[in-house]
Amino acid sequence: MFTRHIIPCVTILLYPWFAHAQTGSTTETNSIIDIWYAKPSRAKCGTEYGCFSDPEVCEFTQLESMNNLTTPLCQIFLLHRQNPKDKNKIDFYLERKGIKENDSKNKYIALGLGPTKVMAGSSAIMCMIFGSGNNAQVLNRYNKGYENQALPIEDGKLGLSDTKVELVKDVDSLNTQKISCKFTKDKTLGNDKVFKLISPDNKKARLKRQDNTVPISTTTKTSNQSDTNLEKYHLILVEGNMNDNGEPKYHAQRKPHVSTQKFALAQLLINSAVVMGGHLSSIHILTKLHGIFMLIGWIFLVSVATLYARHLKLFCPQKTYCGGLKLWFVIHRSFNILAVILIIIATILIFVRIRGWSYNPLYLPNKVPLAHSITGILAIIFAVIQPIIAYFRPHPGVSVKRITFNWFHRLIGTLGLLLAVASIFLATKFTYFSNNDFIQSILKLMIAAVFLYGTAEIILWSIHFVRAYYIRNKHDKNKKSYDLTNLDGNNTNYVASNPTDVPVTPQNITAELKLNNKWELIKFAIVNLLGLLLLGLLIAMIVQLARA
Template sequence: MASFPSTICYLWVLSLLCSCLWFEFGAAYSAGAPVTSCSSMKPDHGSPSNNPSPFESLPSQTEIFSNESVILTIQSSTSKTFKGFLIMGFDAATDSVIGTFKVDLSQGQSQTLKCFDTYDTAATHRSSTGKKSVTIEWIPPADFEGVVIFKTTFAESKSTYWDKKISPEVKITRSDTAVSSTIDPLLTTEKPAAPNVYEECGISKGCIATPSGCINLKTCSMMTTYQKSDEDYLQLEIYGQITGDEYVAVGFSTDRKMGDDSVVECVNNRNTLKAYPSFNTLDKSNARIESQQLPGFNLTSSAFIDGFIHCKFQYPIRYTVNGIDFDLSQPHYLLMASGPTGDYNIQEHSTEESSSSSLTITTALNIQYFTEASRVLKQLHGSFMVIAWLMAASVGMLMPRYMKKTWVGKKFMKKDLWFVCHQGLMVLAWTLTMIGFIIIFIDVDGWVSESVSENPHPLIGCITTVLAFIQPFMALMRPMPNAPNRYIFNWAHMLVGYSAHILAITCIFLAVEMEEAELPYETYWILTAHICCYVGAHLLLTYLANRNNKNPGAVSKEGPPKDDKGSSLRKGILAGYVCVVVGLGIAVIAFIAGA
């Protein structure tokens, strides 16, 4: 019979398996449909149901103009709820994907998806909670005329879904209404001509853009231009690719990080173009400010043509915002971002860029390009945690459990070999965990702004780090092996260690869902294989230990101590296990390095 501690250990291992597999399975719908589902509109799990769908998507109108939008209600027609969905708009004549979606992120039910390299062409769920109804907005392409249908895939559970259910048709008539461009108090009603923002770059004005080399090719996705008008004012241009109600903004900062920055926004909201001055606070929020705080700030022209927004305006060189003096004749970093906008403020950016060095934009007339933010610290953080918990800890925690009667009598620096292996691996795991914890805080500049419900990874990571941190100090205070209270240490050391391990593996699973990680879906399967290997090794070694307890064999009373029965098999299992977990860990690190 297995001892009681063996049973507890077994239950902890099963908890690890269940919790991690829950996240793997939940990933099928908890964070929304992956981009890989755009073509088929089918999830990577389960099979389509042959029963009539209890869910439907209904447009608020069946006829609209091309400069209007339609509200779609994704709902259940019965008492059932759906956990996930994916919806796209299609031209009924060509069956091509058209239009863009707009969602209210504050409701936490839906989000847009970038399908076919175009932002917001699809909408999907944001959480796995059961839903009776979700409302989203769809915006047709400019000047489109024809019939649109919406195809929706509904996931009731991991195993049951209905794919490509078609909505009632929506007829769209081309609108002849011109798009207006406004900023209080300036208002223009003529449809603007396409601006040549690339003209005079590097000659009479400075230009900074992305991606690299795009100015000569005239293929930039975002760009800011600047030139000095007189001693008091600059002429600035903001240019960028957007979809629907979105913005492009430029900020002036004393460093490459967001906080205490002066910002100017070029916004398309409800087919109206506006420009606003605003300010990034230290807590990484953004608030618009009154135009009066920037004397001379004036929008001179704006346009939204072929998916690109352009704002040209006069901007003061010296001004004060929120008690901070800005003098753009001194070097500043330029930060550019784009993302969704609301009626009263811009929302969190989906794209961001920063200049590699500070610029004096009153005198700089050269061409420069934004440099992509370095991912080295994020990649180091992920790699260190994989080495620490998928490799070192996963092997090190087997040693005291199953290898005490292996390599009997063999010592290194007067310590049993199994203990040296255990201690060395766990010290490695501890060291990498602490380093990884520190560098990710440096990279994100403190705590993240997301709530725990949106992203539990940081909180669970902190708990894991605290548990890992106290482990070696507990070990230093352990009583002698024969001490009467030794069992208290054994239990505490085991519970804290297994808790940290379970949380660490869970945290790695959660990281795959994070947009910043940029990890492929296949990472889930590698992590699942690791869990299966870990549990399998525990079960097999536990079985061998229990068999030896029932049949201990003859005990030699003479000569040096020998390995327990079955030590060769245990060594073989350990060697195979090490090869597998190291190989799987290297595969995950390769994904991290390639992200």
């Protein structure tokens, strides 16, 4: 009898100091560990506490996983329950398993409470381990867009108590560690960035909460709290590293694990074996569509349209299409019009997604988003004004107005393309993309696309200058020149630089025309080969962005 009652009590009393001595972990409280989470079990989910895990159906310990061979070991999980001493508080426990010892420094795990299925606009309770576990904190933070913000110290600790973070050896796995994090959250304390679990019962709040709440039948009530003033959120489990300044990096190791439905944590015990979550992309669908449309518009359509106008005006000059238009103009105009449409749609999508201009220097110390926004907006402006100024272009000829238009049109087009490419490169350098393998693959594909485009331009301009040198040399030698812009077999448009020059015959013109066509055919092949390569790279980039 003595051993049955005394030994467990001694173990409970000594456990906090024993664990601390074994691991060197840091805590923020001197309170004794409540053993409600000390031996988590899937069998207790939905009854003694709520559970949310990744994978959805998994075991919390290796022993239980071995007993049930079809169920894997959880990688990260959340437990929550009604605090037994205070009905206005909820106890939470987060655990991340399988952290390699060489990757255990400066880590964090977090619980996000989101109005939507993404981290943007969510309140996060972050459990942060600094260094090798010598310092730790549990703090409220807020995600403005995809930038995680630190809050003033009074908000950072608002509603949180009995916090404890540990980096300990994971007994369920060899040579790995785990982060365990315990905290208690007050249901009623919060603000616009620290979300409450219960809000005042008013008409506006009730209307806001008429959403896809989880049916009670799949969960267990924790209290008799009225449904009318419960706040409901998507649960988001996140992990990642922190930088040298103690700021969380993008969660690159694993995508956020997000509940497919909203939960009222103040009332319900969740059982994720019943109510499934899922790996949802951390990049919103509208953001992806914005990127896809911009890539199609700038990298393929504008690039090919520019090359046709710049290098293929003399290709098949006698053939016309679409009511007397030359091939280069048909491609140039149709591709650019389609590109402008896609660019405008992409712009609308991203403004809808971020609800306007998102940059705020108080919230985004990283200047990359600002640079992306500025270069992107300038590129969009240039793209939109191009068809407008083209509509008012002077008639073809050698007038001053036409020459001025040509140079202005070229300058605006070139600047727009350069700014767009710079903006795309900047987008891949966003903080929350820095460790995303799919986005980094897009960066490599973009580098390849720019290299191919630059190489094609060098080759095409080399052909232009070599041909110009060849023609000038030949004409200087023969003291004659040809105007091949109006070859009809009768009007040779011969211009003699010397009265004694030999008249040009149709045979001379035919030979010159054949040589000219060879040069143009080579350029045509290069431009189209580049177009096919850019199309291949574009498809690869779209696939990577869709998977990100």
